[in-house]
Amino acid sequence: MKQIAQRVGVSVSTVSLVLNGRDGGRVKPRIAQRVREAADEMGYQPNALARSLRTSRTNIVGFISVEVATTPYAGGMIQGAQDALSALGYVLLTVNGDDAQAIDDEVGALRRYGVDGFLYSAMSNRVVDVPKSLRRFPLVLVDATDAEGRLASIEPDETRIGYDATTRLIEAGCRRIAYIGCTEPMVAQDGRLEGYRQALIDHGIDVDERLRRDVLNNGPALRAVEELFDSERPDGFFCFNDARAWYVYEAAARRGLRIGDDISVVGVDNHRVFAETLEPQLTTIELPHYEMGYWAANRLVADIEGRAINEAAWPRTTAVMPLLDTPSPAKVHCTLIEKASVHAAR
Template sequence: MKQIAQRVGVSVSTVSLVLNGRDGGRVKPQVARRVREAADAMGYQPNALARSLRTSRTHIVGFISVEVATTPYAGGMIQGAQDALSALGYVLLTVSGDDAQAIDGEVDALRRYGVDGFLYSAMSNRVVDVPRSLTRLPLVLVDATDAAHRFPSIEPDEFRIGYDATTRLIDAGCRRIAYVGCAEPMIAQTGRLEGYRQALVDHGIDVDERLRRDVLNNGPALRAVEELFDAERPDGFFCFNDARAWYVYEAAARRGLAIGDDVSVVGVDNHRVFAETLEPQLTTIELPHYEMGYWAANRLVAWIEGRAINESTWPRTTAVMPLLDTPAPAKVHCTLIEKASVRGARWAARRCPTSAARRDTP
């Protein structure tokens, strides 16, 4: 800083204000620009250790995942958080645990590193009991919420997922729309089922519970979907996720029915394996894992530093991220990725092939 001050002809305190981002209203803009240009030319890099001793902040964030690291979606969520934190001058440390004791141990380890705050995520959108060890520092929940809404949190808008998927099938001319749901009690199951029902009602279609099957996986799930085909003859299927859409594809093939012509299907996840394997490709709603990680990291830093974040600099993503001051739980309106499994879309897809939307990076 002394060398930069000598080169520009200003005081060391002026250089300190500029390089620490506190020059607004204190240093003339043209002087601040000259300081930054000199710092860049001289290869100035702040000493993170020295800064942490002075500010009592390490600029390290801990990401605690409950089984998330073992899922196909962990990469997007962690990448979103890492991209946001990197732009804000923070480093991300990620650990995983599958029970309260393991999580407490990981939290203690991260606290010894002096982390400034935590991101906490479960394997799927759910209400979580936040470990007491996490409540001593700023905390943001990712793809999860606590019952009392004590902490900022972000999750997919599950109701809109069901509503948008069903509406897409209705727009394609389907009238006997089945729901292949999840037999486990989950926030996603409840929200998507409610959205499915509401879309039918809003479009003047009776809700027929005979068109609903809640399944788990493997043989029993396939047999349940086959029975649904034979008993109710649906012309459209909204599936809880892309994995369950596979049972619809298989059952249709066994009956000589063509997906995208005789039967329309919409899934959820934009799961890479199913998205690249099923033929015709599956129209699906992409879950916003990157967006949730990115938003949560920005919300956490805003809390740690007690300041507003410039949201106008955020990257353009597949789904639009909510504002940081959105009350918990903040919900992301997920994006439908149009492919070829819905009636009328196959011809358009052949003329203009589409793939999952790519996000811009900063």
């Protein structure tokens, strides 16, 4: 810091304010910029140990993953959190647990590292019972909501997913729109079904329960979708996820129907395997895993440090992230990715 101060021609205290992010209203922006440029040129790195002794913080955050780390979506969520924390001067430690005992063990291990707070995420958007061992620490839930509704959390706007997907099919001229849902009880299933129904109502189309099939996977799912084709002859399909859209593609192919021409299909996930395999490519709504991780990390640091975060410096992402002071659960309006499985809007 002394060397930087000498190069810029300012006091060491001025350099300290700038490099610790406390220059707002105290140091002229032009001088603060010169300090940062000099620090970059000279390769300045803060001493993490010295900082932790001074602030009583380690600048380490723990990410508790409940069955998430083994899914295709973990990378985006963890990457978002890591990018945000790196920019804020924090390090992320990630652990995975599949049951209550494993989670308690991992929490104990992270506590021994002196983590300042936790991110906690479950596989797929769900209501969770947060372990008592976590509640004494700063905590933000990612793609989850606590049963009591008291903790900061972020999740996709599931109802808007269903509404936007169905509206896109209506804009393409579809009137007999089927919903291929999920048989498992899930927050996402309830929200997407609600959005599907509301979009139909708002556009003057009757909700016909005969056009709905909730399926799980494999042969029974394909047979249920084939039976729907033959009995109800839908012209559009909103699918709970991209995996279920495959059954629609298969059933259509067996009947000589062309996706994107004879029928239109919208999925959810923008799952890489299906995105690169299905032909024509599937129009889908991308879940905001990166955005949720990034937002949650910023919210956690704001809680740990008791300060405002400069949200104007956030990167541009596929979905727009909500403000940090949004009441929980904060919901992300997910983005529809146009490809080739839906008619052009009429």
